[in-house]
Amino acid sequence: MIKHFFQNAFIQGKWVKNVTLTVGDDGCVAAIETDSAGAGADNQGGVLVPGMPNLHSHAFQRAMAGLGEIAGPGDDSFWSWRSVMYKFLAEIDPEDMEAIAAQLYLEMLKSGFTSVGEFHYLHHQKDGTPYANPAEMSLRVMAAAEQVGLQMTLLPVLYSYSGFGEAAPTDGQRRFIHSTDAYLDLVDRLVAETAGRPGFDVGLTPHSLRAVSRDQLQALAEYRTPEMPVHIHIAEQMKEVNDCLDWSGQRPVEWLLNNTTVDENWCLVHATHLTPQEVQGIAERGAVVGLCPVTEANLGDGLFPVEDFLSQGGRFGIGSDSNINISVAEECRILEYGQRLVRQKRTLIAERNASNGERILSLAVEGGAQALCPGKPAGIAVGAPANYLTLDENHPALVGRGVQNIVDGWLFAGNNSVVKDVYVAGRPVIRNGHHDREEEILARFSTVMKRLATKI
Secondary structure (H helix, E strand, O other): OOOEEEEEEEEEEEEEEEEEEEEEEOOOEEEEEEEOOOOEEOOOEEEEEEEEEEEOHHHHHHHOOOOOOOOOOOOOOOOHHHHHHHHHHOOOOOHHHHHHHHHHHHHHHHHHHEEEEEEOOOOOOOOOOOOOOOOOOHHHHHHHHHHHHHHEEEEEEOOOOOOOOOOOOOOOHHOOOOOHHHHHHHHHHHHHOOOOOOEEOOOOEEOOOOOOOOHHHHHHHHHOOOOOOOOEEEEOHHHHHHHHHHHHHOOHHHHHHHHHOOOEEEEEEOOOOHHHHHHHHHHHHHOOEEOOHHHHHHHOOOOOOOHHHHHHHOOEEOEEEEEOOOOOOHHHHHHHHHHHHHOOOOOOEEEEEEEOOHHHHHHHHHHHHHOOOOOOOOOOOOEEOHHHHHHHOOOOOOOOOHHHHHHHHHHHHHHHHHEEEEEOOOOEEEEEOOOOHHHHHHHHHHHHHHHHOOOO
């Protein structure tokens, strides 16, 4: 058992004083004592808030952050960016993957993320043939998470086609492609690999409606166990919406709701372009929408209708997706600011006379936990993973503020340097903004980046 004591803690949407958290041997919160004297506990001090789940990440894209900003001869879009991405990933080998992922996951911890959903589709060798161990690349991202102490729900991706109607994959997609049987074999291997490893889970991940067939979705539904999460990219871009209409006569989310058993274990990533009926349908099914505001802004995707969705009881979490900038604060800030720019109003996610930042944090923690580990408690709660962080009260964004302004100060006036200590499974992985293996991990990442720079 481990005990931690904090003077102020944001627990389940409320501030409480003098809190002792007891962490069990399983890395989960065993007890929460308020108005405690902290007897027998480490006196951590500071301000405690829940760690943020990152429900959507493509680790290898961390290495190309900032490399897609040169204007092309025509109109740039998601689709032109994707061409750059294909050229880049063609050069990454397993050692590169592990080094890139370790640097990324270290940055996630330092920003306040304590778990990640790794939406992983870089499976094969450079020529498209499987590695001797088909799970090689998946094991590399798991190893990277283990090195830094980040919890992971690995989301191995099924990707078989280049477009609706089972269009043949392109050469740029050769490292992604699986048959149904090969994919389910990969999932079997990863389920066996994670069995008995606390902090690691596996989900099912059809890449998108354009990349899988109806029969494959049915095969995944038959394979799925009740506790497995299911993640899918959907309705991110209007081209995807229009192509789906041409193929089926229905919009992507409309088709998904009409043809699959979407429920609270599903995470619909982006879901940017929706009708009111689709918004209502997602909310009624209890599925989580995975919002990635920094990436969605970077790629020019559009804005999800957050207000309408929340008014119907909808659930969301946040992810870093392309990993262009790793920041819990920035994801939350752009989520709110995007709505303000459209509506020309302020504090749109907050409830009346309440903190905007606190509501965003609470909803994103709850939705992210549901998306990564369905059915388990979320946030700082008995039975939940003991994933939490302290904020630096002396940081310029927080100094002199009462606790009622702390989260707003972090999310709207602060940055990653506000995050002081980070705990995963009750154990400190970041102390005073520093990780024990930080220099080693950065050195490996730098070596990889300098080599890749000669090839891109």
